[in-house]
Amino acid sequence: DTAVSQTPKYLVTQMGNDKSIKCEQNLGHDTMYWYKQDSKKFLKIMFSYNNKELIINETVPNRFSPKSPDKAHLNLHINSLELGDSAVYFCASSQDRPRGYRYEQYFGPGTRLTVT
């Protein structure tokens, strides 16, 4: 019973291509996130979706577009891939009702994207 799943786990592609990463959570959580972990292991928020509405976009290039067909899914689509997009992308989810800060986030296994 995987709580947060991502596909694919590895993605190797060439510059200029368009690719998508899929994320699904079966925890019934309200909010889903995308984080990027760079080569130095630094994790930074990219997007957050709460009940299918975008509530964060942290200075991410508009080549990145999150798509949430329903509360359990948050996919990440990337256009015109660049070398600098190579990283590990993590999907996460958390319960946020009642409103608060105390809920931990559950992370997916990550997708290692390599752009050549």
Add this chain to the structure above:
Amino acid sequence: AQKITQTQPGMFVQEKEAVTLDCTYDTSDPSYGLFWYKQPSSGEMIFLIYQGSYDQQNATEGRYSLNFQKARKSANLVISASQLGDSAMYFCAMRGHMNYGGSQGNLIFGKGTKLSVKP
């Protein structure tokens, strides 16, 4: 703005000994949560322990405890009786109150500490 600082890029500890991983934070939110995550070499992010800003007692979860000193804005992770399987990256993170001060609920991470347990 919220910020997490982990000043130890790497640490070594002898198996069965205790180790403390440092974390300091900065926030203007009156309410916030502090989290520690473990990332082994396999890459997954594993939640370890949580401390709320208004919690009176330090959090404990098995061999993990959090030394929370609010006035000093520190939230150090203490691992007792280290095991070889504890070798991993450890991340301290903070989360502000949803929709308060612009934090929007996402986690702000420190740069991590790589812990190596020696047999």
